[in-house]
Amino acid sequence: MRTSAVSSGYSRERLTHPCHCGYSGDPQHQCSCTPIMIQRYRSRISGPLLDRIDIHIEVPAVKYSELADRREGESSTAIRERVERSRDIQRERFKGTKVHCNAHMPPRFIRKFCEPDAAGHRMLELVTDRLGLSARSYTRILKVARTIADLAGSEGIRENHISEAIQYRSLDRKTM
Ligand SMILES: [Zn+2]
Incomplete structure (x- = not known):
């Protein structure tokens, strides 16, 4: 799982993994970090930086079967x-x-x-x-x-x- 941040000032920035091992919040994998570790890891992304970004979205890792699914969503x-x-x-x-x-x-x-x-x-x-x-x-x-x-x-x-x-x-x- 990755955490992306999109600024609607039309620039796009990929910020970071959600934790040290990269699996926090991932439904497919077990995160091996303690809550304290996660907190410490996230506090490294500074508040003032996050404040400048309009939209934060968590993007879960996608399984191949879902990528290969050809059914259409909204056109x-x-x-x-x-x-x-x-x-x-x-x-x-x-x-x-x-x-x-x-x-x-x-x-x-x-x-x-x-x-x-x-x-x-x-x-x-x-x-x-x-x-x-x-x-x-x-x-x-x-x-x-x-x-x-x-x-x-x-x-x-x-x-x-x-x-x-x-x-x-x-x-x-x-x-x-
Ligand atoms: Zn982790």
Whole structure:
């Protein structure tokens, strides 16, 4: 299993293995590290670095049988259309400003465009307290949630958009 990090500033970075032996969280292999070892290993990736990355995703090792499975998921044409629609929404939102996508929103735009509904607020509060998120990480969750809502064609940011965005901050979690 590897942990990848993708920045929606359009650069892509592969960060690290999840632990010293590389198998923590891997359903196929037993990790041989102790929790203390894992914590020490992960603390080497600095918080400020993680803060600068919008999306953290754990990518489990894929079995050959799954790679060879030819059944299709959602077609790339359908995905492309959805992404283009969300880009249109963003262009419209930022018309007449220098910003052209959610990732580049300054704080005043985040306040204006990223206000979640009441349930979304509660979820954010809970998670911020529990995970001890940095202000920067909190902001990234809001921006990513805005994009998830745009992809879903939703004007408001709802609880499920917030919770999906939180899942993309897996490296912020104190215990994984
Ligand atoms: Zn391990």
